[in-house]
Amino acid sequence: MADKTYRIQMTLNHERRTFFVTQGETLLQLLREQARLTGTKKGCDLGECGACTVIMDGRAVNSCCVFALCADGSTVETIEGIGTPEHLHPLQQAFIDVGAIQCGFCTPGMIMAAKALLDSNPHPTGEEIQAAMSGNLCRCTGYTKIEQAIAVAAKVIDAYANGKETRT
């Protein structure tokens, strides 16, 4: 039964990691089943809901649509890699503070898609936020507070960057 496996290497959440993957294995399967990083969610396995969004080489991707083999040599960031309960990423903090989290199932994907946006465009307009987040579905919040959280986080990150505030 053993399918042929291939050795791949990637930088996963700032650590150099080696995995053995099969041809059809997706990055989502690798993350959830091999790396045990279950923060990345499976909501459709079809590339339509965005719950499995991770950042690969600086771009937001649906990890269910990326073959694990294609991640060889790449840098991958998941929700577990961007903040801890003690040191939350400003996006995580803003999602909590403004009430952008309800059932929370879409939250990791939302935050990763938003991080990819803010990493490349620190001052997005409302329309740019809406366009960047259009691949991430949420059925609980109506998106109002999610959009608000991203706008708040952008301001906080900007303040850090300009030295107006320092992290404690």
Next chain:
Amino acid sequence: MEERNFAVINHETPRLESIDKATGSGKYTDDLSVPNMAYAVLVRSPYSHAKVLSINMSEAERVPGYLGCALPKDSPQVYFNCSGNPPSPLLMADERVLTDEPLVLGDRVAVVAAETETAARAAAEAVKVEYEIIAPVLDVKAALAPNTPALQPHIALDNIIQRRDVAQGNIAAGEVASDNIMGDRFVTPAMQHTTIELTCCVADFSDGEHITIYSCSQTVFQERRILAEIFGLKESNVRIIKPLVGAGFGARQQLHAQHVAALISRRIGRPVKLLYTREEDFYSVMRHASDVDLRIGVDKSGKLQLFDTTFRLNAGPYTTHTPTVVAAAARKLQYNVPNYSFVGLSVFTNHITGGAFRGYGNTQLTFGREILMDRLAQKLGMDPVEFRLMNHVQVGQCFPCASIPVSSNGIEDCARRCQQLQREIDRREPLIDDDEIRQAWGISFSCHGSGPSSKEGLSSAVIMVNDDATVQLLVGSSDIGQGSETMESQIAAESLGISLEDVHIKAADTGLTPYDTGTFGSSQTFICGNAVVRACDDLKRKILTQLRVIYPDAEVEQLGKRYLVEANGEKTEMTFSQAIHKIMFDPHGCVPIGAGTYKAAACPNPFSVCFVKAEYYKKLNALRLLDVIEVVDVGTPINRMTVAGQLEGGIAQGVGYALYERMEINPRSHRTLSTDFLHYRIPQMGDMPRTHVDMVSSYDPYGPHGAKSVGELATVPVAPAIVNAARRASGMEINSLPLCDTFVILPAKRGGVK
């Protein structure tokens, strides 16, 4: 009446579990694995009605990792009703775990288990089932036609599962008393919940005697009861544990495949995980499609005299919730009408099975009602708000055919607040009416209950005290993402006079937590909240009793949230924390435990008013939503942040329902086209109009600290308000959804947040 300067409730409080969810450490069912776990996948009928002639497992058995299967002959031959309601004669038992006569697309025929999910899916696909295809009956009118065969002849020869008649006054008298009668037929589509979490369970029945299931369930205690019935076990041998749930909206107020998972687990002697695909989730359960005839009559002064409706719901082939959904619809008429007739029909078809969905019958009846009310207001030349207000039931009056009077009513404040927000919007952006565009506002009122009914809601709570005066709160109700655990903890903190951080909640584990009917009927705040208040009262009583044992010569009394001990003219005041320290470490001490139960004696109605601004492009026949305002009377909002979130989310579901959501069935293949998010569109971030939500100041005398419900209420008025805006902007009369059948739907254009 209690003082309303609340310390913990009526504030904006982030959910207790937010950090777990924001960091990805929170565990949902699919994130769990247990030792020796295998994977199960269902073999489902590809036809909407068929007979299984044979099942050939030989190819499936050759799939590497294959472990076993269960076929219809292996299924317990017990009929059950999967709905997560307490037992009721309305809820006929008419489905089996596995069937050899599938009555609906996706019906459960067999299940296979394998070492991995991939292998299990490959094995399921390799199962060869030979079917005799039977022509399905998909819509209500066809099912009711005289020569249509009965789908479940042991229940209904005419495909009517149940007919419900509710009436007061006399329809003929109402016709005479009415100077204007308007009527129409209103049709609404089947809508899917599309929780972003896929339906999942992990079941262990490997010893054949005890079932343990981790499940994304709204109703763990009903799930326990039904599984015990199916497998002939005592309920104490069935344990249902609810991890984090990726939303419910009613979809998880029923068994999905937990019974199948238990069955195959027993056969292979190992725990199994069963995870749906998105396609399986799509055809698992629907909001009922409806076909409603409705007439409303008014006299010259604008007073309602007649409300006459025949309300038909497309149940699909199994009873599940349908008769209770119909019954619930009959109880939501918030206007005074002397002559009222409601004929409700639950109709069997081979359409996708209907179930609970946020609104529970209220959505479908309010749709036609509020559109007709709008047409009537226009015909009478009356303001649509004033017309509704002058007919609205007031405090002390009963809804038509109801026996409990309305105990609080802030509907007028809701309407006035909406009008204020409307004026502010119109001042910034005056209504356009030119050659190209015409903008207009549409409105709708709605109400709901604060529990399934005044009879069914039952909940309980236990509060255990730790020696550092923190407390453990145990409740049976399920937090499905709506924030009920935070809300219940806030109520406990407020009631005990302690801070929210000192309350630790454990909920929805039938092995640990006390009974709760379930998370449905928007009942958590009112029913479970009242149980928590009573448990806190019980705890406070026990503290007082024990302080009297410790200070036998003193006067001990409770002063608000503090305890006063007076001996020899000396007064000592103790906080909750000081009292607990004294009690637990004193030679005459004890462990105080509070318990409370609440059986619904009331079901106060929350109220909502929704205003929608839309624009119609005359040459394109196109519609765009600009603003949605929703203001509610939910009594005391326990958590203003989650109430606002419920409103915003409810609006989004109403927008999807109104504009484009519908489970489509191909008329030739009789299969649904709506199997993924490309073929079933739900609103994306950029699709949403600007939303404005608020709560009016209100207090219900029966509510925990004055609170009523919010969850379902939020979504009910949205679709009719959108239709009313569309009809006023376009001049067209609309009696069905989705609006993409009538208009080109343009994307929202709301700019960014401030």
